[in-house]
Amino acid sequence: MINSYETQEPYNRRYPMQLVTVLRVILLGLVAIGLSGLLVKRNLIMKIIAMDIMNTGVISLYVLAAWRRGKAPLTADLSTPLASADPVPQAVIVTAIVIGFSILSLLVVYVMDLSRYFHTLDTERIQKKWHR
Amino acid sequence: MNIPVVLICLFVLLPLGGGGLLLAFPQRGRKLLPLLFLVNSILSGYMIFMGFEEGFVFSGSLGVEIVFDSPGFILTLMNGIVFLAVSLSMADRSFPSLTLPLVSMLHGTANAVFISNDLFNIFVCVDLAGILGFLLIRMGRKPRQVWSAVKYLVTANFGMILYLLGCLQVYTHTGSFSVTSLGNVPPVAVALLLTGLSVKGGILAMGLWLPEAHGEAEAEVSALLSGVIVKVGLAPMFRIASFSPLAHGLLSSLGPLAAIWGVLYAMAEKDLKKMLAYSTLSQVGFALSAPALGPFYAASHGIAKAWLFLSAGKMPSRSIEYLQKKGVELSSWFPMILGSLVMAGMPGSALYIAKGLAMSTLEGWRLVVLYLAALGTAVYYSRLLLIPPLKSGSFFRRSGSYDFILLGALLAGGARSGSYGISEVFSSLFLLFSGFGLYLLFRKRVNPILPYWPEEIDHIMGLTVLFCLLIWGVFAL
Numbered sequence: 256m257i258n259s260y261e262t263q264e265p266y267n268r269r270y271p272m273q274l275v276t277v278l279r280v281i282l283l284g285l286v287a288i289g290l291s292g293l294l295v296k297r298n299l300i301m302k303i304i305a306m307d308i309m310n311t312g313v314i315s316l317y318v319l320a321a322w323r324r325g326k327a328p329l330t331a332d333l334s335t336p337l338a339s340a341d342p343v344p345q346a347v348i349v350t351a352i353v354i355g356f357s358i359l360s361l362l363v364v365y366v367m368d369l370s371r372y373f374h375t376l377d378t379e380r381i382q383k384k385w386h387r
Numbered sequence: 388m389n390i391p392v393v394l395i396c397l398f399v400l401l402p403l404g405g406g407g408l409l410l411a412f413p414q415r416g417r418k419l420l421p422l423l424f425l426v427n428s429i430l431s432g433y434m435i436f437m438g439f440e441e442g443f444v445f446s447g448s449l450g451v452e453i454v455f456d457s458p459g460f461i462l463t464l465m466n467g468i469v470f471l472a473v474s475l476s477m478a479d480r481s482f483p484s485l486t487l488p489l490v491s492m493l494h495g496t497a498n499a500v501f502i503s504n505d506l507f508n509i510f511v512c513v514d515l516a517g518i519l520g521f522l523l524i525r526m527g528r529k530p531r532q533v534w535s536a537v538k539y540l541v542t543a544n545f546g547m548i549l550y551l552l553g554c555l556q557v558y559t560h561t562g563s564f565s566v567t568s569l570g571n572v573p574p575v576a577v578a579l580l581l582t583g584l585s586v587k588g589g590i591l592a593m594g595l596w597l598p599e600a601h602g603e604a605e606a607e608v609s610a611l612l613s614g615v616i617v618k619v620g621l622a623p624m625f626r627i628a629s630f631s632p633l634a635h636g637l638l639s640s641l642g643p644l645a646a647i648w649g650v651l652y653a654m655a656e657k658d659l660k661k662m663l664a665y666s667t668l669s670q671v672g673f674a675l676s677a678p679a680l681g682p683f684y685a686a687s688h689g690i691a692k693a694w695l696f697l698s699a700g701k702m703p704s705r706s707i708e709y710l711q712k713k714g715v716e717l718s719s720w721f722p723m724i725l726g727s728l729v730m731a732g733m734p735g736s737a738l739y740i741a742k743g744l745a746m747s748t749l750e751g752w753r754l755v756v757l758y759l760a761a762l763g764t765a766v767y768y769s770r771l772l773l774i775p776p777l778k779s780g781s782f783f784r785r786s787g788s789y790d791f792i793l794l795g796a797l798l799a800g801g802a803r804s805g806s807y808g809i810s811e812v813f814s815s816l817f818l819l820f821s822g823f824g825l826y827l828l829f830r831k832r833v834n835p836i837l838p839y840w841p842e843e844i845d846h847i848m849g850l851t852v853l854f855c856l857l858i859w860g861v862f863a864l
Contacts, residue, residue, distance in 0.1 A: 286552070293545060294849055299537070306545060313551050320559050343449055344558060347507045351551060354514045358544050361518065365525065365537050372530035381534060382843050 278319055285312035299366050299376045303359065310355040317348040391441055391455060394434075397427060398463060398502065402495030406488040413484060420491055421474045427498070428467025435460045442504065452565050454504040458682035462501040462622055465686035468796050469614040469693045470494045472789035473607050476697050482605075483526055493519040493611065500619045506554050506580070507564040509623045510547065513587055516619045517543045520612060524604045535599040542596045542847050543586055549855060550583025566623075569631040574862030577633050582855040584627075587620025589671050590645050592850040595842045598652075601664035606700020609660060613667045614693035618685050621674060625685075628678035633862055635678055639749070642676030643756035645669070650763035655835040659705045662767065663695055666730065669760060676757055677745040684745055687737035687800050688730075694793040695726040710774045720776040722790050727771040729797055731764055731819050734812045737800025743811055758818075765822020770830075772823065 289309025296302050321344040366376065373381050401423065409416035435457050442454040474490065496519060499512040517540060525536040554564065556576035561568040569577070586593045597617070601609045628635040649669025656662040670692070674684040701719040704710060715723070729736040746757060840846055 290852070294845060294852070297845075302541065306541065306548070309545075309548055310551075313548055313555070316552070317555055320555055344555070347564070350507075350511050354511065354518075355544075358514070358518060358540060361521065362537060362540060365533055368533050369530070369537060372533070378844055385531065385534060386839060 275319065275322065279316070282312050282315045282319060285309075285315070288312075297377050297379055299369070299378060299381075300363075302378070303362050303366065307355065307359055310351075314348050314352055314355070317344045317351075321345050390439070391443055391453070394430070394455060395445075395453070395502075397423075397430060398498040399495045402427075402491045402498070406492035406495070409488040409491055410484075413487065416487060416491075417478070420487060421471055421478075423491075424467050424471040424474060424494065427494075428464055428471060431460045431464035431467055435464065451508045452504040452567075453502055455502060458625065459501045459622075461682045461686045462618060463498050465618070465689045466494060466497050466501065466615055468690055468792065469610065472693060472697065472793050473610050473614075475789040475792075476610075476700075477607055486523070486526055489519050489522055490611070493523070493615065497615045497619050501622050504566050504626065505564050506557060506566060506623075509566075510550055510554060513550075513584070513619055513623070514544070514547050516616055517547070517587065520616045523608045523611065524600050526608060527605055529603070532603045535596075535603045538844050538847075539596045539600050541844060542593075542851070545848050546583040546586030546593070546851060548583075549579050549851075553577070553579030553583060566626050566630055569627060569634075572631070574633060575859050577627070577631055577637075578855055578859040578862055580627060581624065581634055581637065581858065582851060584620050584624050585854070586847075586851060587617070588624060589617045589620065589668050590641065590675065591648055591668075591854070592841050593847065593854060594668050594671070595847050596844075597668060598656075598661045598664040599842065601667070601696075602658060602661040606660075606696055609664075609699075610693040610696040613664065613696060614689040617667060617671065618689055621671065621681065621685050624675070625678050625681040628681075637858060637861070638675045638678050640753065642672045642674070642678075643749075643753045643760065645672030645675060646760035647756055647763065648672070650760050650767065651835075652837055653767045654763065655837045657707060659699050659702065659707050659710065659771075660696070662707065662770075663692065663699060666764070666767070667692055669764065670730075672760065673742065673745055673757065676753060677748045680741065680744045680748065683800075684738075684741040687741045687797065690793055690796050690800075691726055691729045691736075691738055694722060694790070694797075695730065697789065697793075698722040698726060707770050707774075711770070714775040714777045717776050717778070720774065722794075723771060723774070725794060727768040728819075731768040731822065732761060732815050733819060734815050735798065735801045737797045739815055740801055743815070761818055762822050762825075765819050766826045769823045769826035 286309050289305045289307075289312055292305025293302055293309060296305060321341045369381070370376050373384055375381060405416070405420070405423065409420070434455070438457070439460075440456050442452065442456075445451040445453055470490065474487075477486070477490075493516060496512050496516045500509060500516065503509055503512060521536050521540040524539060525533045553576045556579065557569065557572050558564060560572050560576070582593070585591070586596075588594065589597045597612075601612055604612060624634070624638060628638050646669050649665050649667070649672060653662050653665035653669060656665055667688075670688045674681045674688065677684075698719050699705070702710060702715055702723075703713070714720075729738050732739050732742050742761060746754060749757060841850065
């Protein structure tokens with residue numbers, strides 16, 4: 256039964272291969288945008304948003320990686336296996352999404368705390384006040 | 388009875404679930420928690436003694452791969468001992484009610500990292516340890532604590548995003564997340580994985596979140612940070628290095644550099660807790676220079692450093708100069724002196740053995756640099772050796788039972804025959820005394836001040852990116 260999956264036309268063959276490459280470049284660009292924001296922006300909230308953009312880019316890359324031949328989930332009719340995406344990256348990335356979300360919310364809460372103490376969210380100024 | 392299942396329940400599930408129960412029954416849990424840590428450390432010690440080794444995949448062929456082997460057990464043993472000491476030290480002080488549950492969960496998470504052999508599972512557990520560490524650092528709710536905690540979480544999460552990218556590369560090339568499949572993955576994957584972990588593990592400039600976090604957090608939390616959270620980043624590196632020759636080569640060259648870099652910072656530091664934190668940066672380098680022996684070194688260092696941080700919390704001041712002038716009470720003096728001697732490599736302790744083993748595997752410039760770093764370690768710990776004891780006060784602390792547990796663990800680690808040849812003991816004592824002599828000679832003349840800018844949040848992240856590109860380039864050549 257497994258062999259019939261192997262002979263199946265790969266799922267992504269239905270679409271031109273260039274599409275996958277273009278999508279990958281776009282997502283890597285998204286990661287790069289997030290990275291540059293994280294490094295360049297001085298405001299902590301902007302940094303956190305940039306970090307989330309970067310995280311989203313990486314998560315979407317996982318979803319893109321799942322776009323290849325995988326084994327179909329259990330179906331009633333096993334004689335005609337369906338072409339399907341690889342379930343493993345999608346299954347694991349759910350955890351990463353949850354972790355990213357929880358870190359984001361924790362950071363936002365404590366950045367609110369910081370703004371009350373330091374009266375600014377500018378990292379340079381906070382560090383100047385810190386070092387004094 | 389299925390041993391792996393029992394081990395997973397005791398090491399991981401019980402502390403994690405117990406954290407939730409502690410919220411409901413705080414009083415009873417206070418007494419039971421040290422017992423759990425004691426059971427876990429005894430169990431790990433017993434497993435090392437029996438030479439138990441087993442690897443299995445948790446639920447199904449695509450499940451989480453878990454490995455029980457002696458490097459993992461050494462780290463879980465250290466984990467148990469450090470948490471036992473910290474929970475005993477917390478027993479006579481009041482802490483916010485959330486602290487003990489977090490400590491319990493951190494214990495389970497760290498154990499999960501030490502036994503897991505699956506890149507994605509490591510990612511989840513390391514990130515969870517990061518969140519718990521963040522909550523512990525800001526526990527005192529002082530503004531400076533909150534800022535250093537935020538700095539830690541931002542840099543660590545940034546590192547973990549890079550790690551996630553590396554995981555993806557590994558999966559697309561091998562179709563699995565297992566560490567064992569790392570043998571022939573593209574260099575960029577190894578570069579991304581190592582960069583991500585090095586932020587957590589405190590290597591070179593990527594670990595510069597560490598001094599502020601250690602300096603600001605409560606003493607018990609600092610002990611956990613240096614003892615366990617840094618090792619949570621290191622342990623996966625040792626696993627990766629044992630399967631990927633690229634990573635092995637890189638880490639054994641990076642180790643000596645990290646060691647001497649940390650020594651330079653520690654020599655210039657005037658604050659006791661920050662000096663101990665920089666010392667962690669340098670000791671991490673020692674552990675990395677021989678990745679195969681790394682877990683033993685990391686475990687001995689974790690115990691010794693946790694002891695030093697716990698005793699630093701009992702000091703009247705954090706300025707080393709002040710302490711040298713005024714002296715400290717006998718009951719805090721004795722653990723600090725013994726801890727400093729252990730860190731400087733006194734024969735008879737676990738770190739002496741670990742240092743000897745690490746150096747015996749190295750040659751060429753790596754050995755020279757590591758030897759210099761060991762000399763530097765003796766130099767800056769001499770500052771603590773010069774603190775005089777006050778005559779007043781009793782020799783034993785009122786609730787200092789953990790002193791004996793930690794000392795006993797360090798001595799037990801050092802009780803390995805075969806490493807006590809005359810030349811080994813002599814060279815180690817020579818290092819110790821020449822370090823002390825050099826310190827006495829130069830302490831009035833040299834007063835280095837190192838720049839602060841690498842410790843700023845943008846620079847840590849920028850240097851992390853640079854480091855990633857650099858090792859990718861080195862790998863590609």
